[in-house]
Amino acid sequence: MKIIKLTMLLVVLAIASCGNPKPETTATAETPETVQDEREFYQLKIYYFSSEEQVNATDAYLKNAFLPAVKKQGIDKVGVFKSRVTETDTVQKTYVLLPFESLDDFRALENKILEDSTYLAAGSSYIDANYDNPPYNHIESILMQAFSDMPQMETPNLDGPRAERIYELRSYESPTEEYYRNKVDMFNAGGEVKLFDRLGFNAVFYGEVLSGPKMPNLMYMTTHPDMATRDKNWEAFVDSPEWKELIAISKYENNVSHAxxxxxYPTEYSDY
Incomplete structure (x- = not known):
């Protein structure tokens, strides 16, 4: 009886050791976990103004106080852009785009720069502005995380005068969170990011909006040396075989409800 029991125990141990190999735990550069770790976070701050005085005050603050202080914290690329006023959008706005390696860096930034005496001195007129003479009407803040297919912000390769450059910022809203995830998938797995890259759109970032006024939505920014090139690039995009094939895929239907x-255009002190 003891021999039988011992034999059965050896059989069980043999099956366990052969049938359940230890899983590989070493991550490679291709794993989703690594891509997730590389994805930056972005804050887009939009300043709204009602006077040139406000515009000039905020410009001076951003150029002489905020950007130098932020760069001391290791954020060496900050985009500052002006809106092109049109007949339908006459409100003057300034857009500030900040990249972060982590949410901890995002949360810590304001407290860190408030400990910088050089920043406080250089930005005193903005920081200490009186309640009846503020340097802006209000600020809108949008928090994003980079797409997996472009996990880090890139500086566009553009020539020519900055005032002529077109930095095109787009927001695509979706009817539900599920349709939103579907649209993000269309950019990544579907190949929209790769198509923009092939056609020379010089993208700065693609971002999943984590917090903002119009959710669920994604945002992205492409760049062009001038308006004529921008129009030509979009014409090539719409006419491309990749796009025609992509929009014919039924699973990607109805994933954008508003754009x-x-x-x-970039300010003269913008890093992008």
Whole structure:
């Protein structure tokens, strides 16, 4: 009886050791976990103004106080853009785009720069502005995380005068969160990001909006040396075989319910 029991125990141990190999735990550069770790976070701050005095005050603050202080914290690329006023959008706005390696960096930034005496001195007129003479009407803040297919912000390769450049910021809203995830998938797995890259759209970022006024939505920014090139690039995009094939895929139908488009140009002190 003891021999039988011992034999059965050896059989069980043999089956366990052969049938359940230890899983591989070492991550490679191709794993989703690594891509997730590389994805930056972005804050887009939009300043709204009602006077040139406010515009000039905020410009001076951003250029002479805020950007130097932010760069001391290791954020070496900050985009500052102006809106192109149109007949339908006459409100003057300034857009500030900040990249972060982590949400901890995002949360810590304001407290860190408030400990910088050089920043406080250089930005005193803005920081200490009186309640009846503020340097802006209000600020809108949008928090995003980069797409997996473009996990980090890139500086566009553009020539020519900055005032002529077109930085096109787009927001695509979806009817539900599920349709929103579907649209993000269309950019990544579906190949929209790759198509923009092939056609020379010089994208700065693609972002999943984590917090903002119009959710669920994604935002992205492409760049062009001038309006004529911008129009030509979009014509090539719409006519491309990749796009025609993509929009014919039934699973990607109805994933955008509203789109906003803003045409911007970089300030002379912008890093992008």
């Amino acid at each position: 906003d488009i803003w045409l911007l």
